Amino acid sequence: xxxxxxxxxxxxxxxxxxxxxxxxxxxxxxxxxxxxxxxxxxxxxxxxxxxxxxxxxxxxxxxxxxxxxxxxxxxxxxxxxxxxxxxxxxxxxxxxxxxxxxxxxxxxxxxxxxxxxxxx
Amino acid sequence: xxxxxxxxxxxxxxxxxxxxxxxxxxxxxxxxxxxxxxxxxxxxxxxxxxxxxxxxxxxxxxxxxxxxxxxxxxxxxxxxxxxxxxxxxxxxxxxxxxxxxxxxxxxxxxx
Numbered sequence: 594x595x596x597x598x599x600x601x602x603x604x605x606x607x608x609x610x611x612x613x614x615x616x617x618x619x620x621x622x623x624x625x626x627x628x629x630x631x632x633x634x635x636x637x638x639x640x641x642x643x644x645x646x647x648x649x650x651x652x653x654x655x656x657x658x659x660x661x662x663x664x665x666x667x668x669x670x671x672x673x674x675x676x677x678x679x680x681x682x683x684x685x686x687x688x689x690x691x692x693x694x695x696x697x698x699x700x701x702x703x704x705x706x707x708x709x710x711x712x713x
Numbered sequence: 714x715x716x717x718x719x720x721x722x723x724x725x726x727x728x729x730x731x732x733x734x735x736x737x738x739x740x741x742x743x744x745x746x747x748x749x750x751x752x753x754x755x756x757x758x759x760x761x762x763x764x765x766x767x768x769x770x771x772x773x774x775x776x777x778x779x780x781x782x783x784x785x786x787x788x789x790x791x792x793x794x795x796x797x798x799x800x801x802x803x804x805x806x807x808x809x810x811x812x813x814x815x816x817x818x819x820x821x822x823x824x
Contacts, residue, residue: 637813638802651812685814687758698747698806698813701770702760 595620597688597704605682605711611675615688615704618669622646626691627664627671628700631684639684644671646694678711685709717742717803718818730779730791733819735803736784742812743784747806750779750788754799754817762801764789788822798823 608628618639629641632677642652644662664671685708689700718736725731742748746766751759761770763779778789790797803816
């Protein structure tokens with residue numbers, strides 16, 4: 594079955610750029626949206642944005658100015674870059690798959706999540 | 714966009730039924746039949762258990778069911794089992810702003 598795995602540095606300095614990659618295994622990336630979702634400790638899950646295999650993106654308005662997502666279907670990977678990070682960006686970051694067909698919406702599966710701490 | 718409102722915790726004994734509510738607004742839960750529910754055990758990835766309000770993915774037991782009335786969605790777990798003890802999150806499409814909004818999560822304790 595499809596599995597997702599996040600990877601990237603666990604510690605990022607304030608004002609620098611957070612970079613994460615999600616590797617998809619077990620299936621093609623075609624015909625799905627690929628999302629990033631984060632959860633600060635003790636707080637609500639927050640949808641960050643999504644990318645289609647064509648490279649088309651949709652970002653959360655609250656983070657839009659700082660986000661860049663990209664996809665590499667040859668490697669079955671998609672990536673997140675979040676610039677100018679602060680302590681408020683400390684969170685567990687998840688990647689997840691979502692359908693690209695109208696009339697339904699869900700996130701499945703999710704990656705295990707990776708904790709990113711912003712600290713000097 | 715505010716988070717959806719869920720009770721912080723619920724509990725039940727094995728074999729009993731429990732219901733977890735998820736309250737939003739007419740801009741999210743009430744406006745679309747796109748509510749999903751996720752089960753998360755400690756240290757594990759969230760798992761989809763209900764989507765599009767009341768549909769179950771294959772492999773999810775029919776003890777799990779979902780419904781919606783107005784701006785409130787509900788997850789019901791019948792015949793509680795020890796392995797159901799976990800955190801449960803609701804999620805709704807919003808059609809605007811951040812597109813998806815999540816609930817704060819509900820910790821289910823099986824007594």
